Amino acid sequence: ADGGTLFLDEIANVPSGQQAKLLRVIETGDVERVGSSKMRHVDVRLVSATNADLHTAVRDGRFREDLLFRLNTVEIQLPPLRERHEDIPLLARHFLTQHARRYGKRLSGLEAGALQALLDHPWPGNVRELDHAIERAVLLARGDAVQAQDLGLKPVATDGALGLERMTLDDAERLLIQRALQHARGNVSEAAKALGLSRSALYRRLQHYDLKGSG
Numbered sequence: 001a002d003g004g005t006l007f008l009d010e011i012a013n014v015p016s017g018q019q020a021k022l023l024r025v026i027e028t029g030d031v032e033r034v035g036s037s038k039m040r041h042v043d044v045r046l047v048s049a050t051n052a053d054l055h056t057a058v059r060d061g062r063f064r065e066d067l068l069f070r071l072n073t074v075e076i077q078l079p080p081l082r083e084r085h086e087d088i089p090l091l092a093r094h095f096l097t098q099h100a101r102r103y104g105k106r107l108s109g110l111e112a113g114a115l116q117a118l119l120d121h122p123w124p125g126n127v128r129e130l131d132h133a134i135e136r137a138v139l140l141a142r143g144d145a146v147q148a149q150d151l152g153l154k155p156v157a158t159d160g161a162l163g164l165e166r167m168t169l170d171d172a173e174r175l176l177i178q179r180a181l182q183h184a185r186g187n188v189s190e191a192a193k194a195l196g197l198s199r200s201a202l203y204r205r206l207q208h209y210d211l212k213g214s215g
Contacts, residue, residue, distance in 0.1 A: 002042040011071065012052035012063060012207075023067045046071070051126075051210050052203075056188070060199070080210075081123040081130060088118050091127060095134035096146065105138055113148040121153050124174065126210055174209045177202070181213050188213035 008014075014022065025031055026046065030039045048071050057063035081088065092110060100107045110118070114137070123129055137150040154171070176195065184190035191213060192202040206213055 001044045005045040008048040011048040012050040019064045081126045099135045099138040117148040
């Protein structure tokens with residue numbers, strides 16, 4: 001990456017020991033390759049991403065404050081996909097082209113019903129979920145365009161309308177966590193207590209389901 005850009009995804013999940021090493025590299029620009037005893041100076045543009053609240057992680061002692069200061073030169077808040085409906089058709093067509101090429105399938109695009117299904121879905125898994133839905137549709141499509149049924153989108157419970165007998169275990173757990181957070185007004189400590197979980201266990205689930213809380 002010397003002279004270029006290094007992208008670090010899920011930066012909040014970096015172990016504390018590695019955080020200290022990363023901080024030193026950012027501060028000095030010096031790295032030592034695996035198997036080498038010689039230091040090398042590099043000039044790298046660093047871009048990092050996370051769906052976790054790093055300020056909360058700092059407050060809880062899970063992320064170094066000095067590392068956050070070093071990384072947080074310019075911060076870009078990216079809203080969840082459900083708040084960016086205008087991006088869904090563009091992303092869907094991009095993933096469709098990508099996966100159709102990968103699997104050697106000739107598809108002209110998305111039928112109107114499929115596009116509407118994409119726009120109506122709340123996308124709790126954000127762009128990753130959209131990517132996987134399009135990949136699945138490419139594999140299952142029998143016609144020359146993706147249809148709504150090819151997407152295999154499940155209803156996502158937001159108000160209890162989806163019966164437990166139709167939910168997966170993940171669906172049910174996500175719904176319970178959402179409700180606990182709502183009742184606790186987003187406070188993770190209170191939600192964890194109501195669910196009978198430790199704060200760390202709830203934080204892991206929040207990251208898994210791409211949910212956010214505070215405190």
